[in-house]
Amino acid sequence: MAVGEGRLPPLLPVSGVRVATVSAGIKYADRPDLVLFELASESAVAATFTRNAFCAAPVVVARDHWQGDTGICYWLVNTGNANAGTGQTGEAVALQCCAQLAALSGVTAASVMPFSTGVIGEPLPLVPIVQSLPALLESLTSQGWAAAAEGIMTTDTRPKGGSRQISFQGQTFTVTGIAKGSGMIRPNMATMLAFLATDAAIAPDVLQEMLNECVETSFNCITVDGDTSTNDACVLAATGAANNPLVESTSGELYGLLLEAVGDLCTNLAQDLIRDGEGAGKFVEISVGGGARASESRRVAYAVAESPLVKTALFASDPNWGRILAAIGRAGVPDLDVRAVAVSIGETLIAEQGMRAANYTEEQGAAAMAGEEIRVIIDLGRGDKSATVWTTDLGYEYVRINAEYRS
């Protein structure tokens, strides 16, 4: 199950980036499970990682290498195994993958960032990965993005990716990105795995600020099940292959255009994760306005988005707005005056003044809930701060996927 059509759009090559995908047989035979990104040597790289205290070994190693003095040349990504909950041994295996790739390609291990996704707690098998590295290096191509979008999938039912182009002073810049993720999704200052690149030349600190801003309003606004993954990571490379004058501040016009392109792409990829959320039959936007603080609007949005009772009502297309009120009421907003709260689904005003809206009928509610894409609009009536969260419904398919995933 998944919401909408979800065909992968054409992914434009980014000058300075080559991508390869092979089947290494990490968990299953004949399934693409190992992806390599090669970045032009002068590339700047921005990154955000999971805040889960049990972060995976590749997260530890990738963050170390990224923070080091060496430039980043490769992103090495495997599926089929998260290399999480694997302790010191797991870190040693992640380091070995980097070292072996470095030896074959004549760089240092510290210029490789590793990423893993899949089952937690199993040892990551080193041999099939190492044996596949020569083939992986040989098949690098600038046209490799679409295959990589397939190669990083786990319980995803479809690949996610996109490209944006902007023109500035007669020059064309490209941004392309891919992402994976379907369950264990509630990013916290980071995201599921997402890989983006642009050919623009951007200074590293400026690039990091761009990524932070884009992630905050895209990947950090989605939730499938409230479970922050151990392996979340989002990286953005600027190869500089476009040879533009280096973007060195966040105030110029080119920065603004690139920010808009990257932000738009991130929002699309984040929404694609939700549309392909585990067992998703609905794509649901929860928009909370009228908060005294942005943090309380966000808290209310998440309380509603993660309520199992709201999510099962969404699954049933049942306009059970009492469950929405109950979730708002327990979100911990201090001194909330419930008589000021209003709730709409789409264009239909459902509840106001702490009760059912005067002209509301069940037929209207049922009609508003019938679609695949649903917008819940909540007005807290005590300020002008807002927050938006995207989520899914909760039905039998979510249970089936997560009860059967490892068995």
Add this chain to the structure above:
Amino acid sequence: MAVGEGRLPPLLPVSGVRVATVSAGIKYADRPDLVLFELASESAVAATFTRNAFCAAPVVVARDHWQGDTGICYWLVNTGNANAGTGQTGEAVALQCCAQLAALSGVTAASVMPFSTGVIGEPLPLVPIVQSLPALLESLTSQGWAAAAEGIMTTDTRPKGGSRQISFQGQTFTVTGIAKGSGMIRPNMATMLAFLATDAAIAPDVLQEMLNECVETSFNCITVDGDTSTNDACVLAATGAANNPLVESTSGELYGLLLEAVGDLCTNLAQDLIRDGEGAGKFVEISVGGGARASESRRVAYAVAESPLVKTALFASDPNWGRILAAIGRAGVPDLDVRAVAVSIGETLIAEQGMRAANYTEEQGAAAMAGEEIRVIIDLGRGDKSATVWTTDLGYEYVRINAEYRS
């Protein structure tokens, strides 16, 4: 579905309390849905209520009456309709129920505490309730507890209740209580509906302290779906019919004995709610020790207990301990050293030092997960503060119940 046998034990009458149950036809015909407790005129009453900001009309009215100067003579309970999300009109209806009962029985409206449970957001029909009040008053009996345990059920599949007796200086004291609740269960300083009474004479402030202490370690330690109800309430009456010297402090021996009896009964009723949790196939105890603060142990226990990924793994009897680690890691414990964390299921050590325990096998894990009653023991390894939470698994039946409940 429900866990264990769950037969209602014999419920002993409490001197000074009479109980009646009738079918008023509030939502369904021929189903007991209206319950009345009559308390001896000198009874002390303790109460705790939901902290949900969208608390229901009967909660507002019951709390008002309880805090007033008038003694409490009646608890009037209806099922089939929660009278929540009904605004001023809902409060007027709740007050009318109290006033009509008061007129028939010669007391003031302020001596009646109303309670409602059922669907949220529908107007509570006054007429069937008022028409049933004479029959209700006529059928009051000291033997009425078991029928009332049936009468307060909604999606519950079985009645919950119990009695305790203690002896003190040659005198026997009785405590009897009943409770209802199956979904929308994550009490916050309160509980689902629970009604308890003892024949001991206890001063009101001492009785309230007793109830607070008992609720904190029983009803406030359970969660089915993390959704705090709009209608939670727990009340405890001390009729004084035993004619003992008034218990006026929390230091005496009789207070200690009564506290233990009430606490034990509350814990049993709370666990009964979980065993009958919506769609429950497992009864799960999450015990977190080794915390630096009780609050962080509690936060970890709830993060694990409410993780949809952990709950679906429990449903599948799958020892997917990586999901438990991931939930611990995102619980927001500051500076958690994951290498100090250990996780056991029952007697089986599953993970330690941030990874799978050296001697652990999947067969051991599967065996530990096979039972209907599962204990997950987490040691944070950074202190001596602990917390325990009881919860259920999450399977198809939970989705079915909550997708179909209103349709």
